[in-house]
Amino acid sequence: MSKNISELSGRKGLKENLFDELGKLSQDTGTVPKEKLQKLADDFLIGVANTYGTTTFYDFLKPENQGKKVYVCNGSVCHCAGTQDSLKENLKTHFSESEIGEMCCLGRCHENSAFQFNGNNYSAKNTDELAEIVRSGAPATDTYNVRSIGEPVLTRAVKGIDYYKELLTKVFQAEKESVLKEIKDSNLRGRGGAGFPIGMKLGFCKAEDNDTKFVICNADEGDPGAFTDRFLLEQRPLEVLLGMVIAGYVIGADWGVVYIRGEYPESVSIIEAAIEDLSNSGLIGDGILGTDNNFHFKVIRAQGSYICGEETALINSIEGQRPEVRVRPPYPAQQGLFNKPTVVNNVETLASIPYILEHGGTAFASRGTEKSSGTKLVSLDSHFNEPGVIEADMGTSMKTIIHDYGGGYRVPVKALHIGGPLGGMVPSSMVDNLSLDFESFRDSGFLLGHASVICIPEDFPLVDYLEHLFEFAADESCGKCFPCRLGTKRAEELLHKASHDGYKISRELFDDLLDTLELGSLCAHGGGIPLPVKNALEHFDSELSVYFENN
Ligand SMILES: Cc1cc2nc3c(=O)[nH]c(=O)nc-3n(C[C@H](O)[C@H](O)[C@H](O)COP(=O)(O)O)c2cc1C
Ligand code: SF4
Numbered sequence: 001m002s003k004n005i006s007e008l009s010g011r012k013g014l015k016e017n018l019f020d021e022l023g024k025l026s027q028d029t030g031t032v033p034k035e036k037l038q039k040l041a042d043d044f045l046i047g048v049a050n051t052y053g054t055t056t057f058y059d060f061l062k063p064e065n066q067g068k069k070v071y072v073c074n075g076s077v078c079h080c081a082g083t084q085d086s087l088k089e090n091l092k093t094h095f096s097e098s099e100i101g102e103m104c105c106l107g108r109c110h111e112n113s114a115f116q117f118n119g120n121n122y123s124a125k126n127t128d129e130l131a132e133i134v135r136s137g138a139p140a141t142d143t144y145n146v147r148s149i150g151e152p153v154l155t156r157a158v159k160g161i162d163y164y165k166e167l168l169t170k171v172f173q174a175e176k177e178s179v180l181k182e183i184k185d186s187n188l189r190g191r192g193g194a195g196f197p198i199g200m201k202l203g204f205c206k207a208e209d210n211d212t213k214f215v216i217c218n219a220d221e222g223d224p225g226a227f228t229d230r231f232l233l234e235q236r237p238l239e240v241l242l243g244m245v246i247a248g249y250v251i252g253a254d255w256g257v258v259y260i261r262g263e264y265p266e267s268v269s270i271i272e273a274a275i276e277d278l279s280n281s282g283l284i285g286d287g288i289l290g291t292d293n294n295f296h297f298k299v300i301r302a303q304g305s306y307i308c309g310e311e312t313a314l315i316n317s318i319e320g321q322r323p324e325v326r327v328r329p330p331y332p333a334q335q336g337l338f339n340k341p342t343v344v345n346n347v348e349t350l351a352s353i354p355y356i357l358e359h360g361g362t363a364f365a366s367r368g369t370e371k372s373s374g375t376k377l378v379s380l381d382s383h384f385n386e387p388g389v390i391e392a393d394m395g396t397s398m399k400t401i402i403h404d405y406g407g408g409y410r411v412p413v414k415a416l417h418i419g420g421p422l423g424g425m426v427p428s429s430m431v432d433n434l435s436l437d438f439e440s441f442r443d444s445g446f447l448l449g450h451a452s453v454i455c456i457p458e459d460f461p462l463v464d465y466l467e468h469l470f471e472f473a474a475d476e477s478c479g480k481c482f483p484c485r486l487g488t489k490r491a492e493e494l495l496h497k498a499s500h501d502g503y504k505i506s507r508e509l510f511d512d513l514l515d516t517l518e519l520g521s522l523c524a525h526g527g528g529i530p531l532p533v534k535n536a537l538e539h540f541d542s543e544l545s546v547y548f549e550n551n
Helices: 003-010 018-025 034-043 048-055 076-081 084-091 127-136 161-173 176-186 198-207 228-235 237-251 265-280 311-318 347-351 353-359 361-365 398-405 438-443 462-476 482-501 507-520 524-528 530-539 541-547
Strands: 070-073 100-103 114-117 120-123 145-149 214-219 255-260 296-301 342-346 375-380 388-393 413-418 424-427 452-457
Touching (some): 018 048, 070 084, 161 237, 176 198, 176 353, 198 342, 228 265, 237 255, 237 265, 237 342, 237 347, 255 311, 265 296, 353 361, 424 530, 462 541, 482 524
Parallel strands (some): 145 388, 214 342
């Protein structure tokens, strides 16, 4: 990616943002008109190839999106639940085929039949419900279970502005170093998948000598099956935003960007309203609470690309560049947004910070296990009797979460895909032996990731699920390195032929493809997708071996 474009994009700061402008220009028709691409390029002193290259990358900006009025969820849970074909058929009585598009995971995994219409997300179980939604266009009520096992941290009762005023006063009175120490003492590890300690990341960024720094909240929750970030954004927005303000205080950043996926329109409006409340209460802006601390927010509505959840692609996205993954080093903490030191953290990680500052880092660290401290949110999909969001101490047995709190399975289930598309495929016979922490999953050959749980029903063919996974991986590849760009597509084709045309895949070739993806990919998108596939091949050999040559 071009460092010069980062600088040019940053000239106007965050108030006039190139990516934001592209999104606004696409609102009327679903894509950005060509003459406007030229004008925007001129305004930002870049070439039209850059603005064109950017728009053609995103599902909601590219020319093919023109004229779409309704989007059907094609995420993994809706796919396994089998609700979307009939939903699409029903939609055809209200919309022409060309007006119906697709979106990948609206986060309504607790009930499925999900679609986006008129800037709102809905689930419609039957034709009457659908007709009423299309007629009224009123926002939907969205209810799901929210429970905690033990004292809640992230699901604790909603706090009012006064609580945050008191907390922020206390934080600003403390030295930055001692605030950082509390966060380090908490041993909080990033909840976005990689599990990197946030205290270390803040420390690296704080040490950078630069007047301009940024905090980015990664609210791109693209893992199909995950809706815990959506819960926090919509039901605990102040915990997330104040976590960012405190992170900004520690590193010396005056600006925070909340990058929210376009598939979550309600999250965008709720966060915007919460920012307005904070501004009216004097908790953000210039000279917060009479101190010389400043903090401003920019909300960015993303435009439909999973890879923008990867932190360097996300930074390119905010800059209005084509969101390809960057080579590291330099890491964002040294050279991030507009080439300035930047911390990028997940919603759940940031939302834990207010609790840590109120109760102290050691109190947080006393929960969970030694290496995986605190509590973690888990999302359970519609195949559970009690779907929804569960908060549990790290280290809690998965058996407790699944059976005691999730109510067990509604249908016979053979496997659980946990931790997003790059997470492990856990046979249902093994899941009860796992505990909710990074180490337990890793030691058993799986991955905790963001801890979303997708059930694969007994009667759902695994070969189709693997094809679906590779179709997703190929669609969402940023295309920068060819093991991923080509390998994901070839794997999808092989599995499709095997599943539909009786083709037998060479196991040697397939294993080689998986190894090449794992070893040769630049980022964890291509590098991580083999994990669930290898798990499936190992644990479901009797079901999958028929699709492979006998050798
Ligand atoms: C393909 C891919 C997709 C990702 N998607 C997300 C995402 O949606 N949300 C997120 O917080 N992190 C995501 N990540 C991880 C981020 O790159 C980064 O590690 C994370 O935002 C850092 O925050 P944390 O330390 O608080 O977890 C993704 C990584 C990869 C490789
Ligand atoms: S692995 Fe895939 S997503 Fe990651 S950099 Fe390579 S092409 Fe892009």
